[in-house]
Amino acid sequence: MARVKFGKVTRARRKRWIKRAKGYYGTKKSSYKKAHEQVVRSMAYAFVGRKQNKRNFRKLWIVRINAAVRPYGLSYSKFMNGLKLANIDVNRKMLSELAINDAKVFQGLVEAADKALNSGITTINKVEIKEKVKAEPKKAEVKSAPKTATVKPVEKKVENLASKPEVSHEEANEFLSKMEAKYKEHLAEEVEFEPKKAEVKSVPKPPTVKPVEKKVSADERAKIDGSEVIEEERHELQKYSNKLREVAIEKELTAKLQNVNLRDMTKKELIEYMRKVRTAIQNKK
DSSP states (O other): OOOOOOHHHHHHHHHHHHHHTTTOSGGGGTOHHHHHHHHHHHHHHHHHHHHHHHHHHHHHHHHHHHHHHGGGTOOHHHHHHHHHHTTOOOOHHHHHHHHHHOHHHHHHHHHHHHHHHHTTOOSSOOOOOOOOOOOOOOOOOOOOOOOOOOOOOOOOOOOOGGGSOOOOHHHHHHHHHHHHHHTTTTSOOOOOOOOOOOOOOOOOOOOOOOOOOOOOOHHHHHHHHTGGGOOSOHHHHHHHHHHHHHHHHHTTOOHHHHSOOGGGOOHHHHHHHHHHHHHHHHHHO
């Protein structure tokens, strides 16, 4: 596959920037790097200049109109106010051009503005204020309250309990005996009724909090129990102790002998542990 070169594209891009820098001073018009920097800066200045250009021309037109109106005894502000009162709508650019190129037309505009100012015309239109006829307030209609519906009292039908026949004690016993015969399998044997005595709950005593014992390290215990006297190395004692622990696990001895941390024992404690395991094995035999 042929090699792709981008020299043509790069050269064209640089030519475009140098073309924009035509007429610049020194290397800004020929060197790509300098030309690129200057063109970017010039574009930023041009953006601001387009806004300032409108302000500057408006100032220029106002100065020209003011200078042209002064010989007629008017100022710029009075002249513009007179044109507004005379309903003459001409922008400042055209007024400045007329003042320079066509003095007769401009003189006619000045006379029209002066006439409007002297005639006392104002921009506010006179409006005749008509008196408002106050309408008589309507009388508020008083709505009569709706009549409450008469509720007839409900007559309660009182049943005459004396008319119903009372159940005798013998009939109740017969009914109970029938129920017992019918549900004999589901009912328990007859037990004498004894009322339950109210259980008096004893107030629980507050638990006694035992003081937390601080754990002493193996090195500190070794200084106290006399492990320093034992000459054998600790790793040897731990090796034999580990073997006896395996035997204790095989023989299923007590959990105290099985679940032991040999690393946290001193030399003396390791020996005591081995003695305990031995005696436990002998006793089991």
